[in-house]
Amino acid sequence: MKKILLLLSVLLLVSIQLFAAGAQEQKAQQPVTLSVMWFNDANESDVFLATIADYLAANPHVKLDMQVVAFADYEQKLKLMISGGNPPDVARVTNNHLAALISSLEPIDGYVADINAVKAQFMPASVAFALDDAGKLRAYPTEATANGMIVNKTAFAKAGIDVVALSKTWTWDSWEQAVRKVIAANDKIKYGLALDFTPHRFSTMMFQMGGRFLNENQTAMGFNNPGTIAAIEQFKRYHDTGLIPKSVWLGSENPAELFQAGLVASHIGGSWNINTYNKNVKDFEWVVVANPKGAINSSVPGGKFIASFKDSKNKVEAQKLMAAFSDKAHNEMYCRDTFNLSSRVDAQVQYPSNMADFATFKSDLEKTPPFTANEWKHPVVNKVSAYIREQIVEVLLGNITAQQAVKNVDVKGATFF
Amino acid sequence: MKSKRQKGNFHQILAPLLFLLPNMFIFLVFIIVPAFQGLRMSLMDWGVFTDPVFIGFRNFAELLQDSVFWVTFVNTIVFSVSVVGLMVVSSLILALLLKRNTLTGERVFRAVFYIPSLLSMIAVGIAWRFILGDEMGVMNYLMRSMGGPGVPWLTSGRLAMMSVIFVSVWAGSGYYMVIFISGLQAIPTELYEAARIDGSSSWNTFWLITIPLLKSTLLVVVVLGTIASFKAYELIFAMTKGGPGYATKFIVQQVYQVAFMEDRMGYASAMSIILMLLIGFFTALQFAFSGKDQSYE
Structure with missing residues (x-):
């Protein structure tokens, strides 16, 4: 009897574990709509969507609700959304925005295995803009300007x-x-x-x-x-x-x-x-x-960055999307199609033209x-x-x-x- | 008998109150409560992301020493008085010309004059910047093509103020014209006929019949125009960004800058309270000067 009870207990535990894991898996795959706020210098919002199209195809449970706001109104809108406790899940920000908003951004440290490895992927000046007073990285650098x-x-x-x-x-x-x-x-x-x-x-x-x-x-x-x-x-x-x-x-x-x-x-x-x-x-x-x-x-x-917020509703999925968007291949594609300098140290962006112009900007930055x-x-x-x-x-x-x-x-x- | 009185009370007192209730509720939630909230914020030292700290009237004391605020204060009054004055005159002239529905194409003209008030003020401001811009502006292009020098419409302080006043009048006159037309059409035609029979000149008829009987409409136009001009922001920002220097910078723009760029919500609220008092003062003044309405009897 004891053996039967023991066997039943083990089976029960195993089934609970399996059920829990299944539920977790199911939860992770639940449909999620990420609110994304963006501004354009030229065509950045369109290129962003094109760049992450493969990520969205591989993660069909993720949908984007993208809002493109005029740059003149952007900071005010973001501040009002943050102070109202309703920030977007993902936002494009400049280094100037970071100076004002950094305490409201969600640190990336908790979402990646090795934060130092992440930091090492980007130019030190770009990383410096995205660090808070405690040295935590709060945004992924996308473009250097x-x-x-x-x-x-x-x-x-x-x-x-x-x-x-x-x-x-x-x-x-x-x-x-x-x-x-x-x-x-x-x-x-x-x-x-x-x-x-x-x-x-x-x-x-x-x-x-x-x-x-x-x-x-x-x-x-x-x-x-x-x-x-x-x-x-x-x-x-x-x-x-x-x-x-x-x-x-x-x-x-x-x-x-x-x-x-x-x-x-x-x-x-x-x-x-x-x-x-x-x-x-x-x-x-x-x-x-x-x-x-x-x-x-x-x-x-200067630079542009992508960040999520402490009060964002879908922080986990937002961080996954940002990490994917910031990897070498996606970043190169985004910078190539928007004609921007990459913030990544390993980027080898093949611009369709203007290679010398980008080199001049980069050379000035180095001085x-x-x-x-x-x-x-x-x-x-x-x-x-x-x-x-x-x-x-x-x-x-x-x-x-x-x-x-x-x-x-x-x-x-x-x-x- | 008693039930009749009760019924009468319901119709005369309670029913109107019930009809007013939704509007009063909206007014309370969106006007009164925010106004008191603004007053409370004006007594705080508060940034968007920091906890408010009560500092009494220190923000107001600082305002007294703030030279930029007083420049914007004076600019706001100059702009508002000029715009309201010119707008009343221009919209009344338009209304007098287009009130009869007898001229050919009168409705078309009414629509043409009314259209600017339907447009976004940002769009209007950008369009006029393209017209009055120093280098890329249409006006200066035409003037230079004819061999003349360009005019610094937006880069000279005085001309920039005149330009934003002109454009504001242009953009707002159509709206007030419609209000004036309705006021003019409500004046009984018998009065004009009697005046004509008595041999009154057009000028006398205008001053002794039209204006007195238009007083309530005039008051509405002046009050609405004053409130709108004190709050003007988009059009001016799109045209001049408040410049050159502080030449066209008004209180509303300074409130925005202090609140969202300098992150001083409490101080900006104190400015807003001053603006509210200023609007209230001018509105009360207008009511006081308007006196009692004229009746047709």
Whole structure:
């Protein structure tokens, strides 16, 4: 009897185990709809869907509810969703978003076997943006971005300038001499430079002139320094002497449109412009060249990431999807089709064109000092950036001096520490 | 007898209240409660992802020292007064021209003038930026093609303010025109006929008959226009982003920037409370000036 009871108990235990395992398996395969929030620089949402099509085919229980939001409204919408306890399962974010949202993101550490191996797959600067204060990785880097100079090669050639050769050693002074010749030699070219209406793009020039936002330890503002003042004054001089169109920083016209229309000789913008210009520029030849040297050589590193949130409803499936999307093959495909630099160290993206342009952006990034990334990762720089933009415009309008502007920014920034 | 009175009470008091109840409930949930919530938030030091800390009236004290806020405050009043004034005049003129239903194509004109108010203000702002842009704008393109210099419509502070006022009036006039037309059509035609027989000039008829009898409509238009202009954001942001500098930056944009970019929800709420009081003040002023409505008797 005892043996029978023992046998029955064993059978019962085994069947419970089997049932539990079966139920777990069944649960894992239950249909799940992941809410995905995305913004586009160009065609990224379409390419994202195409890239993970094979993952979705292999995991038919996973469906996506994708919402593409205009970049201008993106951060506000995300913040409202997070504060309302209803964040998406997956979202595309920039390094600027990370500075503001990182505490709300779900750490990846708990979902992968070896987090150090994951971190090692990506560029250190990209990983640095995605680490929280405790060193936990909160997002997968997807694309690395850099600020660089894109020039109208045809216009330079018409002025007798081999811009690619010149740019290998050019400084801001030699750039200025060259673009003045370009303006003189081309009827259509009215300006030397268009620079996006953002402090991020302005910081390209600022870092090159030796400026910075914070002190070295990042414990206080440090905008009031000779390099920053020199950059603002140079920027104003370019506006006053007609090298830069006033319509961008004073009238919020799109600098990319001015470049595409062939009105400006060069554009300091992000690496994602390659995609846009490939599609839209038909009338002239353009090329990415090295940034002019000021006190130092510098670009501004940045990046795009994919992340899930602490309050996301389907974190496990979201993490699986993100891991798959970030692997070498998917990342290469995504970066190739969106014309973006990959954040992966092992990526060998075969772009259909513009290989040299990407190489130039990458080369500029390699010359960029690491503090530039750390400054843009700092939440205070993000909070004060709109005010910085306003203060620079006040200088351009002649309402205040560069010295007053940097002091004002330091006072304002100090309230956030 | 008693049951009749009860029935009368139900029809006269309870029934209207019951009909009003759903609207009152919506008003309570979506207007009154958020307003009090905003007031509570204005007394807190609070970021989106941090716990609120009660700080009393410190946000309001800081506002007094905030030079940018006061620039936006003055800009808001200048914009609002200009837009409401011009919009009332332009929409009334349109209404007077198109009120009779006798002119050929009058309905078409009404529709044409009304269409801008149906459009998204973001789309309107972007469209006008393409028209008034310095380098890529249609206006400057035409002016330069004719040999003239371009005009800094959006890059000069004063012209940028005038441009956003003009576009706001253009975009809103059609809506208020329709309200004025309904008000004008409600004025008995006998009064105009009597005035004509008495030999009253058109000008006198307008000032002594039309305007007095249009007072309640005028008040509605002025109050609605004031509230809308104080809250204007999308159109201005799409056209100028508040620039150049602070030239077209209004309180609403500053509230957005402080709340979502600087992550200071409490401080932004304090600004919103000031804006609410400002709207309330102007609305009360308009009611006070409007006096009692004229009747047709």
